[in-house]
Amino acid sequence: TPLQNDLGEFFTAI
């Protein structure tokens, strides 16, 4: 099964 990425890996907190 493919693993689910976390959105935090793409968008950074501001």
Place this chain on the structure above:
Amino acid sequence: MLEARLEQANLLKKVVDAIKDLVQDCNFDCNDSGIALQAMDNSHVALVSMMLKSESFSPFRCDRNIALGINLGSLTKVLRCAQNEDILTLKAEDAPDVVNLVFESAETDRISEYDIKLMDIDQEHLGIPETEYAATITMPSAEFQRICRDLSALSESVSIECSKEGVKFNCQGDIGSGSIHLRSHTNVDKPELNVEIDLTEPVSLTFSLKYLVNFCKASGLSNQVKLCLSNEVPLLVEYALSNNSYLRFYLAPKIGD
């Protein structure tokens, strides 16, 4: 203070309905450009981004930046007290404890008024980079909803492949596999049925169907949905509303096998 009058309560009802299963407590950030909301789901996989521009309201007044921390379950309860066609006015003071909602029936003289207690929500705000997507698919929102529902019966994930041949939604599950292939399509009489594929390079990404099915709850807001994809970045699913307002969802891709 904030005062924002919507011609039809239906718009806010549909927006809240579309996002309430994904996010629970949210700040509605109000300023002179309109009312915005950004919230990530608990598992940090999906993000909701809503913008209701001031032009979507008439009148709209917001003198200072105000964050209204609202529980969407509470908001849903109150919005159920509004008829779809009621005129809805949102009001709040500059440092509010409550948000006030007034529902007016255009047909009768009924005016109802509700206050919802506000919450202090310390929410992380994410910077979403401007992205030139490799593929943009504009298609009927009902078609996208059907594809997601159909494939979710077979599998947890869908791969979306976009090439010169069109867009292919593929899934593999325990009972078998399924695929739906769409090509660009123009219907002069019913433009809401158009499928437009704008491709700069081929894309193939895998996403969780559970989240996509959830996003599709917004289908009633717009006849068409826009899917924006680039390899190895989150998918953008956009429902455009009148006056440049929008409801957007971002979904992190799945990787590897």
